[in-house]
Amino acid sequence: VPATATPPAQLLLLGTGTVGSAFVARWQQLARQGWRLPRLAALANSRSALACGDDIAEALQTARQWSPVACREEAVAAGFAGLNELLQANNIVVDATASDAVAACHADWLARGVHVVTANKLGNGADLLRAQAIARARRETGACYGDAATVGAGLPLLRTIRALVAGGDRIHAIEGVLSGSLAWLFDRFDGERRFSGCVRTACAAGYTEPDPRLDLSGEDVRRKLLILARAAGLALETHEVQVESLLPSALSVADITEVDAALIALDAPLRQRYRNALRDGARLRFIGHVETGIGAGHRASVGLRALPADHPLCGGRGTDNRVAIHSDRYRTQPLVIQGPGAGAEVTAAALIDDVLRITSA
Numbered sequence: 321v322p323a324t325a326t327p328p329a330q331l332l333l334l335g336t337g338t339v340g341s342a343f344v345a346r347w348q349q350l351a352r353q354g355w356r357l358p359r360l361a362a363l364a365n366s367r368s369a370l371a372c373g374d375d376i377a378e379a380l381q382t383a384r385q386w387s388p389v390a391c392r393e394e395a396v397a398a399g400f401a402g403l404n405e406l407l408q409a410n411n412i413v414v415d416a417t418a419s420d421a422v423a424a425c426h427a428d429w430l431a432r433g434v435h436v437v438t439a440n441k442l443g444n445g446a447d448l449l450r451a452q453a454i455a456r457a458r459r460e461t462g463a464c465y466g467d468a469a470t471v472g473a474g475l476p477l478l479r480t481i482r483a484l485v486a487g488g489d490r491i492h493a494i495e496g497v498l499s500g501s502l503a504w505l506f507d508r509f510d511g512e513r514r515f516s517g518c519v520r521t522a523c524a525a526g527y528t529e530p531d532p533r534l535d536l537s538g539e540d541v542r543r544k545l546l547i548l549a550r551a552a553g554l555a556l557e558t559h560e561v562q563v564e565s566l567l568p569s570a571l572s573v574a575d576i577t578e579v580d581a582a583l584i585a586l587d588a589p590l591r592q593r594y595r596n597a598l599r600d601g602a603r604l605r606f607i608g609h610v611e612t613g614i615g616a617g618h619r620a621s622v623g624l625r626a627l628p629a630d631h632p633l634c635g636g637r638g639t640d641n642r643v644a645i646h647s648d649r650y651r652t653q654p655l656v657i658q659g660p661g662a663g664a665e666v667t668a669a670a671l672i673d674d675v676l677r678i679t680s681a
């Protein structure tokens with residue numbers, strides 16, 4: 321190998337929770353099937369970091385079991401110093417955290433030529449300035465930003481929107497059921513059973529965040545809508561998305577220990593919304609909607625809508641995501657993309673797709 325050849329990419333995994341663990345499981349499965357994968361060199365969580373040997377599963381287990389008390393300061397410092405060595409051009413960081421501090425580093429890493437693959441929505445789905453810094457750093461260094469896992473857990477949404485724009489199409493509007501947990505809740509809710517009971521069932525099945533208010537507030541959908549809109553070329557600010565939260569005030573102010581009891585505050589208003597929709601022959605769906613407003617300003621909103629039963633966003637079952645894209649090309653009928661868009665396994669698969677796209681480029 322000539323001395324000047326670029327060394328093979330190494331990979332650093334941040335986050336050893338639900339998605340990080342699913343990532344390692346799929347990584348091992350692909351390795352067993354003979355896929356050529358870059359070396360998974362290190363993993364880290366909020367407590368410490370370690371270099372992986374050949375046994376990645378063992379490294380994951382060690383990292384998951386770190387007790388904050390047992391992580392002596394020197395060990396933590398040594399672990400994080402090791403990470404810094406990996407943050408060099410051509411290597412890949414996989415962000416499987418929900419950390420704002422980690423997302424705030426994405427642009428810096430890209431500027432150093434490090435590729436970033438992320439399930440964390442706080443890169444392109446938070447402040448516009450941060451999203452613009454990410455885009456600028458990519459352009460300047462040619463490093464890749466793999467964000468397929470951030471919306472629709474790898475459904476071909478972002479890449480379709482970017483391909484349409486790159487082909488000269490103008491996106492007029494994007495609307496969609498973007499939250500797997502809210503899709504499941506409104507698929508299941510029949511106006512008879514209590515909505516609070518549906519939320520409890522969804523929590524127990526792992527469809528919602530541990531604190532379901534994060535889903536019910538609409539904030540997660542706001543971030544996904546921002547990511548889609550910005551992929552369509554719209555410089556949309558966070559505050560420009562009008563979000564209608566489902567949380568009654570009694571639930572939004574409840575202490576975390578009182579959330580379960582406070583869920584009943586959802587029942588009466590949602591039963592009424594359901595009945596009103598039924599009377600009009602409509603169905604309730606939690607929708608993110610952005611109109612790119614060519615020549616007329618843009619509008620973006622997130623909230624519960626009563627849609628005609630034959631509306632393209634009323635199809636699908638369970639936690640399916642559904643997104644309709646209206647553009648010059650798809651003027652009469654929108655392009656509709658639908659499929660399972662939630663869960664750790666599909667999210668991890670989307671992360672690995674992005675890693676392989678980078679290493680095989």
Ligand SMILES: NC(=O)c1ccc[n+]([C@@H]2O[C@H](COP(=O)([O-])OP(=O)(O)OC[C@H]3O[C@@H](n4cnc5c(N)ncnc54)[C@H](OP(=O)(O)O)[C@@H]3O)[C@@H](O)[C@H]2O)c1
Nearest residue numbers: 335336337338339365366367416417418419439440663664
């Ligand atoms: N769960 C899903 O089905 C799903 C689906 C799609 C997208 N996502 C997204 O994927 C991401 C991860 O979700 P998750 O469900 O796996 O969350 P999780 O189980 O809570 O795991 C988060 C991991 O991030 C680590 N972390 C937090 N701050 C960190 C920091 N500053 N540096 C390094 N590591 C840090 C945590 O460390 P500790 O272990 O020390 O706490 C933990 O290991 C989130 O952005 C989420 O929105 C999740």
